[in-house]
Amino acid sequence: MALIELKGIRKVFKQGDLNVEVLKGINLKIEEGEFVAIMGPSGSGKSTLMYILGALDRPTEGKYFLKGIDVFSLSDYEISKLRAKFIGFVFQSFYLIPYLSVLDNVLVPVEYLPKEDRRERFKGKSPEGRAKELLERLGMEERLNFKPSELSGGQKQRVAIARALMNYPEVILADEPTGQLDSKSGKKVMEIFKELNREGKTIVLVTHDPTVASYADRVIKIRDGKVEE
Amino acid sequence: MKLFILKELISSLLYSKVRTVFGVLGILFGVVSLVLIVAAIEGSSLQAKKVIEKLGPDSVLIVSGSVKRGPRSSFQNLSLKDVSQIQKLEGIFALTYGIVKPTMISNGENPKFSTVFGVGENWFTSWNYRIELGRGFTEEDFRELRKVAVVGHDVSDFFWPGENPIGKIILVGKTPLKVVGVYEKKGKTPNGHNLDNRLFTPYRVFDKTIEKTYDKVSVIRFRVLNLNDYDRIVEETRKILFRNHKPDEFMIITPVVVKKFLSMLSATLALFLGIASLTALVVGGFVLSSIFYVNVYTREWEVGLRKALGATKKEVTHFFLSEALIVAVISSVAGSLIGTLAIKWTLPKLNIPVVYPIKAFIIAPLFAVAVSLFAVYFPARKAAGFEPVRALRKKA
Numbered sequence: 001m002a003l004i005e006l007k008g009i010r011k012v013f014k015q016g017d018l019n020v021e022v023l024k025g026i027n028l029k030i031e032e033g034e035f036v037a038i039m040g041p042s043g044s045g046k047s048t049l050m051y052i053l054g055a056l057d058r059p060t061e062g063k064y065f066l067k068g069i070d071v072f073s074l075s076d077y078e079i080s081k082l083r084a085k086f087i088g089f090v091f092q093s094f095y096l097i098p099y100l101s102v103l104d105n106v107l108v109p110v111e112y113l114p115k116e117d118r119r120e121r122f123k124g125k126s127p128e129g130r131a132k133e134l135l136e137r138l139g140m141e142e143r144l145n146f147k148p149s150e151l152s153g154g155q156k157q158r159v160a161i162a163r164a165l166m167n168y169p170e171v172i173l174a175d176e177p178t179g180q181l182d183s184k185s186g187k188k189v190m191e192i193f194k195e196l197n198r199e200g201k202t203i204v205l206v207t208h209d210p211t212v213a214s215y216a217d218r219v220i221k222i223r224d225g226k227v228e229e
Numbered sequence: 230m231k232l233f234i235l236k237e238l239i240s241s242l243l244y245s246k247v248r249t250v251f252g253v254l255g256i257l258f259g260v261v262s263l264v265l266i267v268a269a270i271e272g273s274s275l276q277a278k279k280v281i282e283k284l285g286p287d288s289v290l291i292v293s294g295s296v297k298r299g300p301r302s303s304f305q306n307l308s309l310k311d312v313s314q315i316q317k318l319e320g321i322f323a324l325t326y327g328i329v330k331p332t333m334i335s336n337g338e339n340p341k342f343s344t345v346f347g348v349g350e351n352w353f354t355s356w357n358y359r360i361e362l363g364r365g366f367t368e369e370d371f372r373e374l375r376k377v378a379v380v381g382h383d384v385s386d387f388f389w390p391g392e393n394p395i396g397k398i399i400l401v402g403k404t405p406l407k408v409v410g411v412y413e414k415k416g417k418t419p420n421g422h423n424l425d426n427r428l429f430t431p432y433r434v435f436d437k438t439i440e441k442t443y444d445k446v447s448v449i450r451f452r453v454l455n456l457n458d459y460d461r462i463v464e465e466t467r468k469i470l471f472r473n474h475k476p477d478e479f480m481i482i483t484p485v486v487v488k489k490f491l492s493m494l495s496a497t498l499a500l501f502l503g504i505a506s507l508t509a510l511v512v513g514g515f516v517l518s519s520i521f522y523v524n525v526y527t528r529e530w531e532v533g534l535r536k537a538l539g540a541t542k543k544e545v546t547h548f549f550l551s552e553a554l555i556v557a558v559i560s561s562v563a564g565s566l567i568g569t570l571a572i573k574w575t576l577p578k579l580n581i582p583v584v585y586p587i588k589a590f591i592i593a594p595l596f597a598v599a600v601s602l603f604a605v606y607f608p609a610r611k612a613a614g615f616e617p618v619r620a621l622r623k624k625a
Contacts, residue, residue: 081541
């Protein structure tokens with residue numbers, strides 16, 4: 001069973017009287033442990049696809065199975081909890097909460113993990129301990145109490161990666177993760193993804209940058225709402 | 230995790246200090262005025278009770294003055310004619326009367342401004358004055374027009390501190406009076422008049438030596454033997470007074486009248502302060518609501534992020550409501566403290582006894598919490614309804 005399976009995904013946006021079809025029947029399978037890059041020029045529908053994969057947006061038509069679960073047959077509440085349990089997001093703009101410290105930003109996802117899952121995943125370990133471990137691993141142990149405004153772009157993205165990993169997700173979805181970084185920091189971030197993937201983590205990243213895509217084992221090209229693998 | 234959420238909420242409120250301060254101020258004013266209004270109402274009813282207790286449920290007080298102009302003991306519209314006619318009524322006792330003159334008194338060396346009363350028999354028993362030193366007036370004092378005086382503690386302590394004042398001579402104007410008694414401390418009236426700075430002398434002595442009275446009196450007071458006859462006796466008294474005077478020359482004060490007057494006063498106060506505090510709270514609610522509306526829109530991307538991390542609509546709503554709750558708690562604590570100070574400073578100026586009503590300190594915070602939650606519920610629901618994809622795009 002594939003970790004992710006999309007069947008005939010269509011997404012139509014209404015723009016005034018016009019119906020704009022952004023995704024035109026996407027069929028896609030991603031296996032556990034894969035490192036996949038979804039590439040395409042801007043307006044190709046790759047971000048829309050990423051939001052559907054993250055269960056943040058519903059398709060107009062089609063089915064999405066995550067670990068065999070028919071995602072869009074679930075209620076809003078169940079979809080929210082599915083995100084908390086299975087998906088870790090890394091965004092281009094980092095989205096670190098400005099009033100929280102680095103450590104607290106990494107801890108936020110635990111707040112939304114249902115209690116029983118929290119117990120099962122942390123197995124007696126404190127969430128704070130795990131957050132510190134992740135930040136240490138990403139070289140941020142010196143900056144646990146820093147505020148996001150005191151960090152460089154590369155550091156911010158490392159905190160965002162730690163946050164994405166916090167709840168032991170099945171898949172990391174990264175949307176242009178190096179888009180706001182200089183090439184050196186971007187390279188470091190991509191190496192982190194590569195390493196995580198080597199440890200077995202499934203990574204799906206969306207990019208328009210071929211250099212970033214080159215880190216992936218598999219590249220899926222999207223053009224005009226269709227897959228050109 | 231609950232502790233972590235609390236930490237998050239506090240960090241958020243500290244981060245947007247202006248929002249928090251304005252939100253807190255909005256609710257705080259409401260709390261302060263609510264605390265104050267309950268204290269004022271409780272203080273007024275306490276005052277009413279005290280006045281009625283002092284007056285006695287069986288007593289009838291007649292003073293010179295009118296409802297329109299207010300009772301004035303310095304007016305002298307009543308006369309001994311009224312007294313002798315009222316005396317004939319059946320079922321009354323302890324009838325007394327008095328005339329008042331605020332004037333200078335002295336012991337021959339130091340002058341003191343005091344209130345001098347020329348009083349009829351029964352004055353001390355009728356008004357519940359207890360003689361602490363010496364004696365009250367005797368029949369002989371009245372009959373033989375003895376130049377005697379009974380004074381309050383403020384008077385005796387002023388002229389003869391640490392000495393026994395009995396037998397000493399006190400001058401009212403040029404008239405020497407012999408102090409025969411000192412009455413027990415009575416404190417102040419609910420209106421703040423000092424009851425211990427008074428000098429009493431028999432009415433006729435006052436008339437002959439201090440100031441000609443022309444048989445006028447300022448106050449008449451008596452008590453009713455049987456409360457069942459109370460209304461009848463008041464009615465008959467009124468008839469006598471109407472025969473002798475114009476309607477605006479006197480006022481009959483009964484416990485019912487006092488109660489009515491004071492409850493009218495406290496109702497006016499309650500209405501005035503009630504409107505003020507309600508307005509303050511409603512405005513506070515609007516302020517909080519607008520602040521949170523602006524806030525949820527500026528934090529739209531944060532809501533999007535929290536949803537991406539797994540927050541449900543309910544959790545987003547709860548997050549903002551919890552922030553409002555903290556604002557309400559801070560406002561309630563600060564408001565109660567400021568309210569306490571406001572009670573201490575304001576009520577004495579309004580001649581209302583200072584009361585710190587527990588009721589107010591419970592009602593006001595509950596009200597503040599209710600208003601805050603209601604005010605923030607709508608922006609919180611708005612935030613909960615944000616589409617995550619759209620919300621995330623708000624921060625590019």
